[in-house]
Amino acid sequence: MLNLDISKVIAVWGKAPLKVNPYQCLPLRYPKSSCRLCVENCPTTAIEIKEDSISVIDDKCTGCGICYNLCPTGVFEMTNFTADAFVEYPQDFKEKMIYVECFKVPHKYSLPQSLRLPCLAYITPSLLLKLISKGAGEIMIRDAGICEACESRCGDRIAKDTISKTQELLKDIGLKQKVSVIIEGISINNLDYEGNRLKDYKDDPELSRREIFSMFKKETKRGIGGLINKEKPLNIKGKKRLKKVLAKEREEILNALKEVIAxxxxxxxxxxxxxxxxxxxxxxxxxxxxxxxxxxxxxxxxxxxxxxxxxxxxxxxxxxxxxxxxxxxxxxxxxxxxxxxxxxxxxxxxxxxxxxxxxxxxxxxxxxxxxxxxxxxxxxxxxxxxxxx
Known part of the structure; x- marks a missing residue:
């Protein structure tokens, strides 16, 4: 599966693979809000919340997706990943065991037919429910033991919390599918670096050059579109326009629940x-x-x-x-x-x-x-x- 990280392509512009929706940020809706989940959990301190704005320091952001996973109101959207494209890749996995691992795992150490994403922090309840609604029999999240060597550091911890909540939900619904973590480590000596960062192995070696170019064009359009369509930072005048917006993650959870309960x-x-x-x-x-x-x-x-x-x-x-x-x-x-x-x-x-x-x-x-x-x-x-x- 090809998951091009568009942030690498447009790095010369200094843009992180994030779209920020400031009107959904709780401290900007109400200054006394104690919510600082994104700031407190960002592994590179790339997020800043001020009195009237929220911003991401491009040079620090690694695109790990931790803020995307944790934010309850959906302030952050990843421009280098879509859950729909991720779950639609397998042609048929009904009743099969699905393996999920991150881009940092070199292809030669990758599990057969695994689904790969930028970081384990991209795993959300809606993503797991989507896989199950498509017919997955069991979902195994691979902990390769390399998170401590990665600049994101805690993708495994975020994923395990997501898995725990989702597994409880499946149990309540009465579904037999299981979501769990398998420990299959890789020696840190076998990892490659690009500067101070672990290398991303996101390109599928089986894809032809024509397929790569076609996918590249689509990803570029989607990535740039996500960067251009930013809302202006919320200021005092914007208080009159407090929007009621349900986070995309919650919308997808509700839609997936309808399917699995159908x-x-x-x-x-x-x-x-x-x-x-x-x-x-x-x-x-x-x-x-x-x-x-x-x-x-x-x-x-x-x-x-x-x-x-x-x-x-x-x-x-x-x-x-x-x-x-x-x-x-x-x-x-x-x-x-x-x-x-x-x-x-x-x-x-x-x-x-x-x-x-x-x-x-x-x-x-x-x-x-x-x-x-x-x-x-x-x-x-x-x-x-x-x-x-």
């Missing part, structure tokens, strides 16, 4: 329960004053306001909650909590809503204004404040 019918499909850290649950305790800040800052549509003639409420959608905890951080009353909770897969694939809190609408007995009643008083907030004064 064979289950009737009561089995409607009573299939799960409990997985990928799907969290929000709870609102007493004390909510319906300020709606949690809904306003939520990066997806997991928290929304329902407004009717009878009252107002806050709805929650487990399927699109990414567990970012921003709702907890913005709540002025400190009444929101996030926890793992048993859920129905039927509700996940249908993206069902549940009502977290509800307040009836009343007419203020003093001024006649219609308001959402959050206390036992029959006075609106304005009249209550005047009464206190």
């Amino acid at each position: 064979d289950k019918t009737g009561d089995e499909a409607q009573h299939l329960y799960g409990n997985n850290p990928m799907f969290s649950s929000v709870n609102i305790a007493d004390g909510c004053n319906m300020c709606q800040l949690c809904c306003f800052f939520c990066p997806t549509d997991a928290l929304t306001v329902e407004d009717t003639e009878k009252g107002q409420g806050i709805l929650f959608k487990t399927a699109t909650c990414i567990g970012c905890k921003l709702c907890i951080e913005v709540c002025p009353k400190d009444v929101l909590t996030l926890k793992e909770k048993e859920f129905l897969f039927y509700d996940i694939i249908n993206q069902s809503n549940t009502t977290l809190v509800w307040f009836d609408k009343n007419v203020c007995e003093y001024c006649g204004r219609v308001f959402t009643k959050t206390t036992y008083d029959n006075l609106c907030d304005i009249c209550l404040k005047e009464k206190e004064i």
Whole structure:
């Protein structure tokens, strides 16, 4: 399989193989957000988050994909890799054992018919679910024991965490497929370097020059397009345009779940329960004053306001909650909590809503204004404040 790393081709421009979507960055949506997953886990400290912008230092970025894997809101997209192309490469692997390894493994030490990607950190739950939906019988992720010698350093750790969460999900669904890690090491003495970095063996030696040139053209167009179509860094004025965007990874997880659960019918499909850290649950305790800040800052549509003639409420959608905890951080009353909770897969694939809190609408007995009643008083907030004064 040919996976050209377009970042090597356009290195003279100083561009990393990343597209950055700043409007999806939590600290830029809300400055007090504690999320720094990308900064804290980047092995080369290539990511910087400032008050009004997020940027990648091109000369430092190795294209390892760790930020891409960990970011809950999908700020980062890799321009040198697509999951769809990766899973479509095998013509037929139904019921077969699939091996996955990284580009750093030299071809002469590669496992037969293995699928290769830039780094093990590129392995996401949706990628594994896609392989299973295509019919893979078992997926074996190869740990070649070379991550410590690589500039990315922790691709194996990121992959193992992904595998653990995905395996739990498969168990809940009742699928027989397994995803695991095999330890088949390579001596560091047998590795090649390009400068201070391990060499990438990404080109398939069996491809003809014509096939390589054709693939090169496609990858170049896709890579450059990803670099050009960047959004401007979010600034204070951009606060008016807080977008509700579901990360591509979560979209693909939901689509893949629909496919793998498609064979289950009737009561089995409607009573299939799960409990997985990928799907969290929000709870609102007493004390909510319906300020709606949690809904306003939520990066997806997991928290929304329902407004009717009878009252107002806050709805929650487990399927699109990414567990970012921003709702907890913005709540002025400190009444929101996030926890793992048993859920129905039927509700996940249908993206069902549940009502977290509800307040009836009343007419203020003093001024006649219609308001959402959050206390036992029959006075609106304005009249209550005047009464206190």
